[in-house]
Amino acid sequence: MPHHQRADARRNYARILAVAEREVAAHGADASLERIARVAGVGSATVRRHFPGRAALLEAVFHERIESLCARADASVDAVDARAALLDWLDGLTEYAASARGMAEALAHDRLVEPERVSACAVKLEEAVEPLLRRAAESGAVAPDVTAADLLALVTGIALATERHADPAAEGRRLLELTVRGISPVS
Amino acid sequence: MPHHQRADARRNYARILAVAEREVAAHGADASLERIARVAGVGSATVRRHFPGRAALLEAVFHERIESLCARADASVDAVDARAALLDWLDGLTEYAASARGMAEALAHDRLVEPERVSACAVKLEEAVEPLLRRAAESGAVAPDVTAADLLALVTGIALATERHADPAAEGRRLLELTVRGISPVS
DNA sequence: TGCTAAACGGCGGGGGCCTCCGTATCGTAC
DNA sequence: GTACGATACGGAGGCCCCCGCCGTTTAGCA
Incomplete structure (x- = not known):
């Protein structure tokens, strides 16, 4: 039973974080989470999963x-x-x-x-x-x-x-x- | 041709402003305009007409x-x-x-x-x-x-x-x- | 009382946030 | 190599908000 984080999860985490950095730099603290998800190519739920709030x-x-x-x-x-x-x-x-x-x-x-x-x-x-x-x-x-x-x-x-x-x-x-x-x- | 503000407009203005004061006091600067309209009993368009932005x-x-x-x-x-x-x-x-x-x-x-x-x-x-x-x-x-x-x-x-x-x-x-x-x- | 311009407000589009849940994928054990 | 269970994914739907359009009502003047 793998209780490690899965590889794809880690990848997505990194992708989202990278996009978020650009997006926050461009639009400030109220950048759109939805948009971050789109740009990162993941579902919005995934963003929320990795970063609750x-x-x-x-x-x-x-x-x-x-x-x-x-x-x-x-x-x-x-x-x-x-x-x-x-x-x-x-x-x-x-x-x-x-x-x-x-x-x-x-x-x-x-x-x-x-x-x-x-x-x-x-x-x-x-x-x-x-x-x-x-x-x-x-x-x-x-x-x-x-x-x-x-x-x-x-x-x-x-x-x-x-x-x-x-x-x-x-x-x-x-x-x-x-x-x-x-x-x-x-x- | 009456280019004065109409009486009902002035009434609504006052109503909206009164509600807005309460609402802003309660929820801060990003109070919902929609909500203000509802509470004041006017359409949301009316709020925006009196206060553009x-x-x-x-x-x-x-x-x-x-x-x-x-x-x-x-x-x-x-x-x-x-x-x-x-x-x-x-x-x-x-x-x-x-x-x-x-x-x-x-x-x-x-x-x-x-x-x-x-x-x-x-x-x-x-x-x-x-x-x-x-x-x-x-x-x-x-x-x-x-x-x-x-x-x-x-x-x-x-x-x-x-x-x-x-x-x-x-x-x-x-x-x-x-x-x-x-x-x-x-x- | 009628007419005109001013004012109203419902409606639909676009977007964001959040939750749920069926599904795809990873990692492991065999 | 395969099969299985846990893990992670993402689409859909609900709700709220902001905005602009436009048909309808109403106030105010003649």
Whole structure:
């Protein structure tokens, strides 16, 4: 009794994921699952079988990039300049979120509707920044009451607000910089 | 030849708008136009006749509140403390955006896809903050390169990122405060 | 009261999401 | 090589939504 995944299933999974990446890049987070199925040459039920719910699909689509961002965070956790490390990472996240249509929605969605899922992108990212944030806070560069969730929320918000902008990356960078230094930082 | 709006049209307009307010409050910016029509007891074509496109409906729904916010801005343009006036207004906007489901999406939408429309909510709000911002900048409380569009974008982003949060208003306030004082304000 | 233009709303097309279920295919055991 | 069981597939149908068309009703003026 084979309890392994069948070969054709794996093939279809890969095909669907590949198509989904293109499709999400082109049409954002609300790309048509139906269309993805058609382009991939499978029935719509098969898409749903492999990815139960749009969130699951998006999660898979962004998975590699998310991992890469987490790895970057891990790598710079011992940097000499804790503040620079944190800001660099936030910059990277913002840039990626701006370049990858749909990711911001995906993050916002699972941050807010299912914050318990361990595999959720947002949770992973939060856990990844957390050490950077803590070190920055210890060095006094960041106020102690700022949480990782706050940072994720702010970046997500910036990405959402700039998503359909002419040049999302530039605008995102600009707004992030503004957020970092503060609109009106005098106490 | 009567080129005035007919009485029944005006009645229907009002009915639809009233229903739309409830419906948007309950289901957010992507409330079903079809459903609104059904509840209002009119054909779906009538809804679309009065409000061509979802954006138009949302605009109408939020119109009064937007006006009220603009009025508040006008009223405090001569306040002694320019910084406090600006921040107060931003606070008010954030609070309202958090309390009114759908408004953030609406703002983000017409800020980004049709920034030319004069009647668009976002444009009005931008024009309303502009004087407050200028005065705050002159007083040195805000860096001179900050634009009204930046502020709108940030608040919109915060609202979007907190919209489905458990307590959007509290979270929004928190994030706004963080944005005002800066994540890491050291130069 | 009659007439015209304005407004209405039902209807059908197109599309998306979801579920069910009969069928094809894979992998294995013989 | 074949036969069998589990696994995966995909088409069909239901439901909802958005949109545009167009025949019909109705308000408002003469």
